[in-house]
């Protein structure tokens with residue numbers, strides 16, 4: 001059962017993407033195949049680029065296969081995609097492919113209908129908006145830069161991923177984000193669909209709301225004992241008075 005939720009005295013709102021602002025189905029059905037079809041060419045033709053080389057080395061290390069060639073790395077990435085593993089080098093390489101796809105007009109991001117109006121409302125109310133997703137910062141920036149309503153990057157102050165903040169189920173990652181943005185943990189609200197992420201944010205002193213959207217993978221599991229909302233319209237957020 002969900003109801004209207006009010007949070008007063010906030011400074012920052014930090015948003016998860018998949019399952020929270022946007023549909024997991026779109027990521028899995030549109031973005032994943034787009035990257036799967038392009039990993040081979042990226043690894044074979046652009047393997048000398050520093051970001052590609054570093055990610056390839058991280059794949060070799062994570063897989064315990066120091067001699068893996070480009071074809072083998074492509075197969076490892078395909079396996080990780082099949083199991084929806086949120087591995088940092090997979091997300092790095094997807095971010096390169098997706099950001100180029102968004103830039104050339106192949107891709108337009110997806111947001112649930114309640115999300116963009118809520119982001120505009122909270123931004124206009126003076127709340128600082130940040131994103132923390134397993135998707136790489138490059139992917140996040142492309143996602144917000146190429147929406148059905150155009151470029152929403154001006155609404156978002158900062159982007160965090162598993163590379164610049166750390167794993168999403170570790171309280172230390174949330175502590176690192178509030179330290180980086182200069183916000184008090186108790187005045188920072190995290191919105192996510194995953195209970196493990198919400199638990200970690202709360203352990204770091206953040207306020208939390210579990211976004212529980214029908215049809216999303218975590219809907220049945222629920223969000224534990226966190227306040228829950230079925231969509232962002234249910235949230236009334238006010239900024240701290242200076």
Ligand SMILES: CSCCC(=O)C(=O)COP(=O)(O)O
Nearest residue numbers: 016017018133134135139143
């Ligand atoms: C634009 S980011 C693409 C989505 C993605 O790959 C992902 O892993 C999102 O996970 P989240 O942490 O936002 O649930």
Ligand SMILES: [Mg+2]
Nearest residue numbers: 016018019193
């Ligand atoms: Mg999520």
